[in-house]
Amino acid sequence: MTESIALLTIFVLAAFVGVEVISKVSATLHTPLMSGANAIHGVILVGAIIVTGQAESVPVVIVGLLAVVLATVNMVGGFVVTDRMLEMFRGPGGAKKELRK
Amino acid sequence: MIGTWAQIGYLVAAVCFIVALKALSSPKTARTGNALGAAGAVLAVIITFAAYKPDNLVPILIALVIGTVGGVVGSRRVQMTHMPQLVALFNGVGGGAASLVALMELGEVHDGETIAAIATAFTIVVGAISFSGSIVTFAKLQELMTTRPITFPGLPVLFVAGLLGGVAVSVWLVSEPRVLVGVLLCLLGLAVGVMLVLPVGGADVPIVISLLNAFTGLTVAAGGYVLGNTLLLVAGTLVGAAGTLLTKMMADAMGRSVFNILFGAVRGGSTLGAGTVSERPVISGSAEDVAILLGYAHRVIIVPGYGLAVAQAQHTLRDLVEELQGRGVKVDYAIHPVAGRMPGHMNVLLAEAQVPYEQLREMDDINGDFKQADVVLVVGANDVVNPAARTTPSAPIYGMPILNADEAQRVIFLKRSMRPGFAGIENELLYDPRTTLLFGDARESLGKLLTSVKTV
Numbered sequence: 217m218t219e220s221i222a223l224l225t226i227f228v229l230a231a232f233v234g235v236e237v238i239s240k241v242s243a244t245l246h247t248p249l250m251s252g253a254n255a256i257h258g259v260i261l262v263g264a265i266i267v268t269g270q271a272e273s274v275p276v277v278i279v280g281l282l283a284v285v286l287a288t289v290n291m292v293g294g295f296v297v298t299d300r301m302l303e304m305f306r307g308p309g310g311a312k313k314e315l316r317k
Numbered sequence: 318m319i320g321t322w323a324q325i326g327y328l329v330a331a332v333c334f335i336v337a338l339k340a341l342s343s344p345k346t347a348r349t350g351n352a353l354g355a356a357g358a359v360l361a362v363i364i365t366f367a368a369y370k371p372d373n374l375v376p377i378l379i380a381l382v383i384g385t386v387g388g389v390v391g392s393r394r395v396q397m398t399h400m401p402q403l404v405a406l407f408n409g410v411g412g413g414a415a416s417l418v419a420l421m422e423l424g425e426v427h428d429g430e431t432i433a434a435i436a437t438a439f440t441i442v443v444g445a446i447s448f449s450g451s452i453v454t455f456a457k458l459q460e461l462m463t464t465r466p467i468t469f470p471g472l473p474v475l476f477v478a479g480l481l482g483g484v485a486v487s488v489w490l491v492s493e494p495r496v497l498v499g500v501l502l503c504l505l506g507l508a509v510g511v512m513l514v515l516p517v518g519g520a521d522v523p524i525v526i527s528l529l530n531a532f533t534g535l536t537v538a539a540g541g542y543v544l545g546n547t548l549l550l551v552a553g554t555l556v557g558a559a560g561t562l563l564t565k566m567m568a569d570a571m572g573r574s575v576f577n578i579l580f581g582a583v584r585g586g587s588t589l590g591a592g593t594v595s596e597r598p599v600i601s602g603s604a605e606d607v608a609i610l611l612g613y614a615h616r617v618i619i620v621p622g623y624g625l626a627v628a629q630a631q632h633t634l635r636d637l638v639e640e641l642q643g644r645g646v647k648v649d650y651a652i653h654p655v656a657g658r659m660p661g662h663m664n665v666l667l668a669e670a671q672v673p674y675e676q677l678r679e680m681d682d683i684n685g686d687f688k689q690a691d692v693v694l695v696v697g698a699n700d701v702v703n704p705a706a707r708t709t710p711s712a713p714i715y716g717m718p719i720l721n722a723d724e725a726q727r728v729i730f731l732k733r734s735m736r737p738g739f740a741g742i743e744n745e746l747l748y749d750p751r752t753t754l755l756f757g758d759a760r761e762s763l764g765k766l767l768t769s770v771k772t773v
Binding site: 220241243246250266277284286292296 | 347348385392536549
């Protein structure tokens with residue numbers, strides 16, 4: 217039971233942190249932020265690996281592998297897409313830096 | 318159980334995610350933050366392999382490679398204009414993965430662990446909702462289906478029945494954690510997800526993606542509870558909470574409530590102008606007429622929209638603007654926060670086309686200037702200048718702040734056809750006697766305008 221309470225505590229605290237870290241963001245960055253958050257929840261991959269790694273029957277392993285593929289697409293794709301979007305947000309200074317290279 | 322070192326490693330990964338999210342809310346730090354988030358994710362995966370020593374190692378690694386290739390290729394190849402649907406798709410597969418993980422865990426729920434069983438049920442059903450809902454938003458954004466709200470008479474009843482059914486089956490699952498019950502719950506979730514998104518109109522779809530994103534975050538958190546994995550719990554909760562707030566902020570930016578966005582169409586049949594492209598007369602001009610208006614104006618404001626980006630006409634537009642500036646015309650770009658398919662999408666699209674950033678002016682900054690503008694040139698935009706947002710309470714976009722293009726002396730629309738915009742509603746401004754329409758592909762039209770302006 218103590219473990220349940222500990223997990224619940226982590227949950228509540230993380231909720232506050234989640235709200236706090238994005239409480240001030242301009243509309244311009246809404247899309248990259250959504251996409252970045254999207255990539256982070258791709259960490260369900262960890263869960264998919266754990267469960268697939270413990271599975272014994274073949275059908276369950278197959279479902280697990282499907283979950284691993286989906287979660288990886290979510291995570292890897294999410295980070296790459298966010299990076300591509302943010303690449304476009306070079307201000308005037310950033311563009312100049314690029315030219316100097 | 319896993320060792321202390323692994324727990325600490327997960328803690329480091331969680332901190333990476335928190336810092337990444339924080340950094341994403343400012344343009345200066347966003348890219349570094351994203352990279353840090355990715356590093357945290359890689360760390361988390363490595364720790365998982367080391368700490369859990371999973372069986373079926375080779376198949377898992379193969380699945381990882383397939384997923385990585387799929388994710389990288391998909392996100393590298395996609396055009397910037399198609400970014401929002403890709404985000405929706407990635408979110409959907411994430412929700413699907415969470416749902417599958419919970420289904421697999423079903424066999425392992427120990428008797429008496431009621432909270433874990435509830436969390437399992439939650440992950441299955443909400444993950445499924447997120448999956449099917451995201452697929453429908455993808456179809457809408459990709460215009461594989463109509464972008465109008467879809468409702469039918471039985472929809473509210475069916476939706477509520479689906480929800481109640483979901484609760485009932487969840488209770489059943491908690492008392493009897495069997496895989497078949499889980500599959501039933503999953504199917505119900507899929508149906509609810511579809512019914513949730515069908516009635517949402519095109520312009521509101523991004524907000525729904527954000528909401529589903531938050532849902533997926535919460536399912537991942539619940540999955541973390543079931544597995545006793547603190548990293549999943551923290552990361553999922555972070556995304557759930559941040560996503561919920563982001564959804565609200567986006568809705569606020571559009572002057573709407575989330576409830577109204579989700580259920581507005583169901584409640585009030587708000588499909589103004591649905592299917593009726595009216596036969597009223599409009600004034601259409603030639604490129605030469607429009608060039609004269611532009612060339613002899615003092616002040617021109619340009620409203621770029623998704624149509625401009627699709628036609629890849631940004632460069633031609635920039636040439637036209639430079640030509641006008643050379644003639645002494647003062648020109649600005651007015652950027653609506655939700656121009657494009659998502660908030661901030663237009664900034665991304667124009668930045669990609671290297672339109673000088675300092676010429677882009679935000680809505681609140683430029684809205685007072687329209688009164689002094691001789692000409693407003695609307696290129697491939699429609700909903701963001703639609704006065705119905707101010708005047709027609711029944712319109713799906715009612716309440717959304719718009720660019721005050723209707724206050725200018727003259728309005729020019731570059732349009733392909735009279736087809737309504739993404740929100741599926743007509744724009745009264747098109748029929749205004751001060752408005753001139755120039756039909757055709759945005760790039761061709763702008764090219765003709767450029768040639769004509771040079772000769773006037």
